[in-house]
Amino acid sequence: MKTIKESARETRVAREADVVVVGGGPGGIGAAVSAARNGVDTVLIERYGYLGGMGTGGLVTIIPQLTDYTGKQQIVGLTQEWIDRLIARNAVDYPKKEHWGSLDKELVRYYFQRSFFMTRLDRVVYAAIISAEISKVILNDMVEEAGVKTYCHAWGTEPIMEGNHCKGVIIESKSGRQAILGKVVIDSTGDGDLFPYAGIEFEDNIPPNFRIANLALCFWVDGVDLKKAMDFRMNNPKEFMELNRKAMEAGGQGGFMPSNLPDQDAVVWFHNRFPNKSQVDVEELTRVEFEGRKKMIKTYEFFKENMPGFEKSFIVLSSPQLGTRSSRRMIGEYQLTQKDLANNQPFKDTIAILPDLDRGQESLDHPNMYIPYRCLLPKNVDNFLVACRAFSSDMHVQDNFNLIPHCIAFGEAAGTASAMALQAGVGVKNVDIKALQKQLAKQGVPLPDVNKKVDYKYTGPALVSSAFTPPH
């Protein structure tokens, strides 16, 4: 490998803070808002001009899996606050509360047609489809009201290390290279960008048949006569399938989802998958960006020419950020693995309950996943937390529990813990777990009674449909 020497340099310190959060996606927002609300001076660094990560810039405008199969909401806290603010602006779509968990066939069919994300395990589940643009403003409001100092258009590139201690991070922006110092650093980059430099152990093996082995380049199409398109799909299912097949043959993609948001009557959403070798290899990111765009134009041109209802359609936007699904995963103080998926017992240091909905009968037998605080803690750095999909997990856990609401939950715990640790004058590894759980509960996070043994057995009706096929 050829290298070139970069000389030593003096880098300007732009700011000193208590907590520095790198990355303004769901994990970073959770972390920054929670840290600041708990009274510490917090800086949030975001590469793009808006917050929300995949939920906004990635056009993955969906916050799914908020209830378990029984219809009980397990993810509340900041996620629900985001949704509540969207409700106030009429910018969200979700199943009615009284329908969560319902097994009613008509209702399940209705919601399945409305969105792929609104049903699982023969039941209606609580999933929210969100407006990306309104969300960007809401998230700005949330961090601003909490008193977070945000840097947009700034890329947190490296940690500043001193032995096992992370003193802050280097940022690149139009202001040139600068440093931000902090007492606790939270990696919410999604990809664990700080791990290699901080010497934090991680793994990144992902089998090609996993969901997380794919990148996405989502796009929206407007100007669709959706009634015409849906009628065609309903009345001519064979021709509809045939057209989708032909779209794929022509190098495009088949299948689209209606927006469902208020007044977006002519908007559909194309969500796709592009297999790749690595989501942190810039060459791979470039390749997929090209492939994705080519495919998008082919899809658009094919639909416009052939699909009833798309005659006057136009691409309104391709996602500004590639849809990344997974890359580096920390090997932290505790690593959640496949065997934890088969366990119904909460951890002593549980900081979140995540509904398990994507694994068929397995999910019915193990309806919730408990997340221990330790899987946000690296082994070898003492003032560092991970609050994003790079949390300590093997590929099986990662494949199921790295979505938007999950990352917000990790962030909420990490941000709260760092504030409490600083106020108590202890390291984040020595934070009082009971006090942390009490505080999270106060913030509206549902948590289990960690002292009670769970004796659980599924007794409901046998499973009929799978997640990916329509209900019978």
Add this chain to the structure above:
Amino acid sequence: MSAKPSVGTITEPARQIRVCREADVVVVGGGPGGVGSAIAAARSGAKTVLIERYGHLGGMASGGLVNIIPNLSDISGKQHTYGLTLELLNRLDKRGGTSYPEKKDWGTADRKTVDYYLDANLGWFYVREDQNTGKQRVLYSAVVDPEILKGELNDMVLEAGVDLILHSWGTQVVKEGNTVNGVFFESKSGRQAILGKVVIDATGDGDMFVAAGAEYDNECDNKRRTAWLALVFWMANVNIRKYDSFKAEQPEKYKELMQELTKLGGYPVFFKGILKNQENVVWYHCMQPQPERTDAMDVEQLTKIDIQARKRALITYEFMRKHVPGFEKCFIMLTAPQLGTQGGRRITGEYTVSEKDLETDEIFEDTIAVLANNDYGEISARHPTLCIPYRCLVPKQVDGLLVAGRAFSSADTINEAFNIIPHCIAYGQAAGTAAAMSVKGGIQPRKVDYKELRKNLVKQGVNLPEIGESRAVEAPPAPERDKSDYYQKYR
């Protein structure tokens, strides 16, 4: 607790950085200037690498939603911009990805036609008032579909054989003595370096020449467009005809509403119709006026403006929806992924184009572009074009570096009107061609033979005047002017 700004520094130790490419020409920034540079360099036979911060090419034209390529003709309808801009427009046309006035209408003062373009599509960009006659005339300006543009630009750079790396932010230069010979960049792969014989700074903001320690100018008073930032957004599902009739039938009520909206902090002005296939979409180009000069390079200011603009977009959306007929069912379709930067640092080059050059009609011996001059009212009427010399792309002090894009060597008076998309493409085409010649000849970019460069550009379809040709328009002598006459005129 409040955050404490700090002025201290930390020491970053020396380190070895992986070299991921060695090329002839390295272009930093994939906006109009960078795309022009990379395509021209690669087509001229240089091994070319292009790095771009975002996942798409096109800069302001795509990611900034400033999807307008204006001023391709002067006010008489005579086309001046050809080259890569025209090639791009022809390709977009094949995909239905551009709208522009029909050729027969360029320069027309026919009232019906002028009104049609004023109403149809981004009004002002299609029409200017001819100061010689006092009549409005139609220009050749094109509006492009940003998404189709992204796809087409990808195809063009790839077909040219450019090695493109997206999601990569060029941050520092590799420099030996006074010569730049590569760049450091950041990406998800960590910090890496690309070495090159010529580096082209197409960052728009001169990020590379600042890193190289070159002399530059960032003087720009806050009355200029270039001193402002903008966040563009699109509103969809608007019933424009309903809005039109409301405005026509109740002009007083409309005026009142817009005053109220302004008071609330919203934006009263929008443009109808972006493209012919986007009937129900309107375009808000939200300039953020600054009390003082904006530095588009200050990350704190960029953050503040982004947050402010988003709030104002939401106020506008909610107000229009509630009060203005035709907007009842509108929604914000998207805000620009990139903040609209309009000006900033400008290299101090071997030649600095200034307002004087607007008056002299000089055809420089190193002219690499001739640009329609439509935005200076009476001055434009006398001087319908401006020539741009190659020397304003060449830094005065630093070797191995060229500047392509709005950071070309120019006074703020000139930069205001000649730093937009077709101009940047033209600067890029010249810089890329010159860089390839410099590599081939084993000479510094500043030593490139002007005649040869011009010959190559003409071969590529660039429109250049003959040296010695006169461009002056018959008119009485110009009045005495001072600097304040040189502001872009919005009509």
